[in-house]
Amino acid sequence: xxxxxxxxxxxxxxxxxxxxxxxxxxxxxxxxxxxxxxxxxxxxxxxxxxxxxxxxxxxxxxxxxxxxxxxxxxxxxxxxxxxxxxxxxxxxxxxxxxxxxxxxxxxxxxxxxxxxxxxxxxxxxxxxxxxxxxxxxxxxxxxxxxxxxxxxxxxxxxxxxxxxxxxxxxxxxxxxxxxxxxxxxxxxxxxxxxxxxxxxxxx
Numbered sequence: 001x002x003x004x005x006x007x008x009x010x011x012x013x014x015x016x017x018x019x020x021x022x023x024x025x026x027x028x029x030x031x032x033x034x035x036x037x038x039x040x041x042x043x044x045x046x047x048x049x050x051x052x053x054x055x056x057x058x059x060x061x062x063x064x065x066x067x068x069x070x071x072x073x074x075x076x077x078x079x080x081x082x083x084x085x086x087x088x089x090x091x092x093x094x095x096x097x098x099x100x101x102x103x104x105x106x107x108x109x110x111x112x113x114x115x116x117x118x119x120x121x122x123x124x125x126x127x128x129x130x131x132x133x134x135x136x137x138x139x140x141x142x143x144x145x146x147x148x149x150x151x152x153x154x155x156x157x158x159x160x161x162x163x164x165x166x167x168x169x170x171x172x173x174x175x176x177x178x179x180x181x182x183x184x185x186x187x188x189x190x191x192x193x194x195x196x197x198x199x200x201x202x203x
Contacts, residue, residue, distance in 0.1 A: 003202045005031065007048075008040030026051050031058045036201025041069030041179050048075035060168025064201045067172060068179045070139060078145035078167055080174060085139050085159065093133045096158050098150045102200045103173065103180075103193070104162070109152060111188035112136045121187040137161035137177040 006020045021029055023043045031037070037058070039048070048055070056077040059065050070082040087093050095109035110124055114133050137152075140159035144150075152162035161176045184193035 003034060004036040004038060004198060005029070005034045006038045006040065007043050009042045009044055023047055027054075031063070034063065035203070036064045036066070036198075038066045038181075038197070038201070039068060041177070043069070045069075045071075045073040045075055049073045052076060056167065059170035059172060062169040064171045064203075065173065066180065066197065066201065067174045068177070070176060071141070071174065076167075076172060078148075078165055078172060080141040080145070080148070080160070080163060081143045082176065083140050083142045085155070087134065087138060087155070090133050092155050093136075093138055094155060095136060095161070096153045098153045098158055098160075101149070101151045101162075101164055101173075103196050104151055105196065106189055107193060108189040111185060111190045112183040135178060136183060139176060141174060141176050 004019060007023055007026060008020070010016070010020065010022050012020075012022055012025075024047060026048075031054070037055075052075050055065070055075065059076065065076060067076065067079065071079050072082060074081075085092075090113075093113070095113050097104065097109055113136060114124070116122065137154050140154055140161055141163055144160060144163060145165045148163050148165040150158070150160040150163055153159055154161045162174065164171055164173045181194045181197055183190050185191060
């Protein structure tokens with residue numbers, strides 16, 4: 001067993017890693033051996049809400065939990081709410097670093113801002129011409145718990161899209177969008193993002 005458990009809606013088969021479980025397998029999974037949990041954006045939040053007490057207790061005991069996706073249900077104590085926002089152009093979804101966090105250390109937010117279906121690596125200037133923004137985030141987090149730290153902000157007001165907060169002896173990290181590991185783009189400052197997530201959650 002590894003140190004990190006990933007929870008997502010999936011159909012398991014013989015090739016599925018043992019530390020990746022379907023959301024509905026959570027009640028029968030022993031969490032005590034894990035230092036970190038990653039919840040994928042597609043996980044069933046209605047079902048996760050039934051596991052709130054257990055997940056919260058695990059974090060309070062010292063675990064680190066990375067919650068991906070738009071929080072529609074408060075399935076762990078302190079989880080912020082999701083709020084829609086209007087956006088009409090690149091400036092409205094521009095990403096800014098706010099407070100430091102080890103997972104995002106050295107990551108230029110603009111390297112995660114634009115995406116394109118055109119094959120190959122592209123400079124930021126090229127992506128401004130051919131890319132589309134809003135994949136990292138196009139909404140923001142509200143009702144932050146006391147003491148929460150805003151890591152990444154969106155738009156001119158730098159509204160929260162990445163936050164972290166202490167819960168007992170542990171930490172909850174919230175990314176308000178597609179799975180954070182999916183933004184580890186080769187050839188950019190975000191290339192090591194997947195490794196940074198693993199190393200931080202394993203500490």
